[in-house]
Amino acid sequence: MATSKKAIKISQKHLLGIQDLSINDINVILKESKTFITLNKSKNKKIDILRGKTQINLFFEPSTRTQSSFELAGKRLGADVMSMNITNSAIKKGETLIDTAMTLNAMHPDIIVIRHQDSGACNLLSQKVNCAVLNAGDGRREHPTQALLDALTIIDRKKKIQGLRIAICGDILHSRVARSNIYLLNMLGAEVNIVAPSNLMPKDIDKLGVNKFTDMKKGVKDCDIVMMLRLQNERMTSSFLSSNREYYEYYGLTPDKLSFAKEDALIMHPGPMNRGIEIDTKLADDINKSVIKEQVELGVAVRMACLKLFCE
């Protein structure tokens, strides 16, 4: 028993949110991720540490990068990966999340990756299944692997997070990426600025230990990182903003606004981007400033690390 206990490196059974992780957990995940960066660049990208393990991807919301990233990560580690297509499943016939969970649980998976439109859906699932549950985004609550890959990207470029000033800008209200990043970057010692119009600012967000700004130029001033978020129009049930063009004028990342940040500031975006709404299209593609493609690349490594660590 003593040996098996030693193998457990993570304090949690599931990855539901950054909130639940210890600083040690985060360091273990980031360290493990680095080993996979090299593997992902080599000719033979496949290893077999998860051979015989079953990974089910349960995506209730459309996703391109997260779903393919998790799928690829599982396959590169040798797991049997099944992605459930919700449009064809029993959910459409009225099955509840718990019943779906029980059905999948009966197939003895080792890991379930879930994305759901409702906050807390992964928590509910984790109470009902025996295997590990990885949250790939729940409502507006958390998206832990995105925050981890963002941290990895920052460390890769800036060699540290401690002491950096980081602005997270845009639709904070609807953003799980923002919440996970706030927790993670705070834990790793960054100073976090939140920039959003009041209508897209969550109530009492400053109680999470961030600085609030409604003026973007003030918010990005002297920042090392400017992280832009997608305007989530699909979650806006009523009028939050007057128009996209006014939003771009005040909150879109343009060279002018970026000039308030540090000269070597990096631009990040979790994607998918609304070019010309939250970010100037040339800036998004500027290889000297934008690390958006790198984020996607490192995303696979982070998910490989999470799959490995939470499968153990």
Place this chain on the structure above:
Amino acid sequence: MKKKYFLNAHIIDPKNSIDELGGLIINENGKIEAVGKKVNKNNIPSREKFIDLSGKHIFPGLVDMRVFVGEPGLEYKENFRTLSNAALSGGVTSAITMPNTQPVIDNVSIVDFLKRRGRDKAKINIYPTATLTKNLEGKNMTEFGLLQGKGIVGFTDGVKTIQNSRLMSRIMRSAYDLGSLIIQHAEDYHLAENGTVNDGIIATKLGLQGITDLAEKVIIERDLSLLEEFNCRYHIAQISSFKSVEVIKYKKNDVDFSTGVSINNLSLNENDIGDFRTFLKLSPPLRTEEDRLSLIEAINKNLIDVIVSDHKPEDEESKRLTFTQAATGASGIETLLPLSLELFHNGSVKLYRIIELLTNNPAKILKINKGNLSIGNDADFCIVDVNKPWIVKKEKMISKSKNTCIENKKLQGKVLCTYINGNELFNLK
């Protein structure tokens, strides 16, 4: 029926300003013959057997002003029989039922059905309310006069709110003409849209849409402004926040109205929701600790008149969902009194005041002769050991639906017996 004698109890009856050690005599017809300190061993016939209640309390049967029952249409959640058993175990002898059934209670013929069902199946006194608007649509008002004639004690859209201010003013005018009681669930739909919890740090952390306390405040402000103009009998079903208390304090001198609060909002706060506990998804939502404390203060300053259980039975299936999808409400009629006693034990509110808000005050607002121990009245009362410790367990609940929001809570105080018309209908044993 034989006469019954209860002696040496601590009797509290706010209607008659009784708060003393004494006895209670029930006559052959199930009516109260005598009550209070005059009733003792020395002035009852020596041949008569009496029940010694030393160390126990006698309260008038509770009047619960906000009770959802599943009849008609939702019997799988709660029927009159299961509701009665749950109520009796909690000392509740009169329940004011909400009209949010299927079909809704909005016309005279359905009231006839309801009264018949209630009479045949319920062991407690059922006082039905009817909707303010037909089919709860918030458009056309119901026949207050005719419905009252059939025994409707008040009008409310239950979980819904009249949004249209002009309609609300007309409802008040009609209610004034006919002497009807209007009960409003105060929530502005637009401000509360898609909300599930209090708007604040908990909503932000859990990633849930918040319900701002302004949603409650603006409806109360609007209604009280209208009320100044169209003075009818008006009751705010439940308040949940400091801001609402402030409005009530400000308006109390200008207009006549009454205010209720759910025992849930008095006992719990938003932090109790923890890791998405759907049984604590309530309307109005649980708010901050400061809000909770302001409600307790409002009780002590006579700004709140009634404590309700907001008993809303929901089957397990409608709670075993994500927080956003889960049904709203908690089953609570059987824990109303024990949970209220927590406020007494922790020194927040005096016992007499708590009993007043659970018995005489709601009866007075509803104009029903219940919730008191007046001589000649039906002997509806409960015998309570206010110190008896116990733990709330879902599986031991009597209500058909087990969705309690205080699972595993340690409480002090339990109803030992409940009497209606002088008959013992519940005994803890």
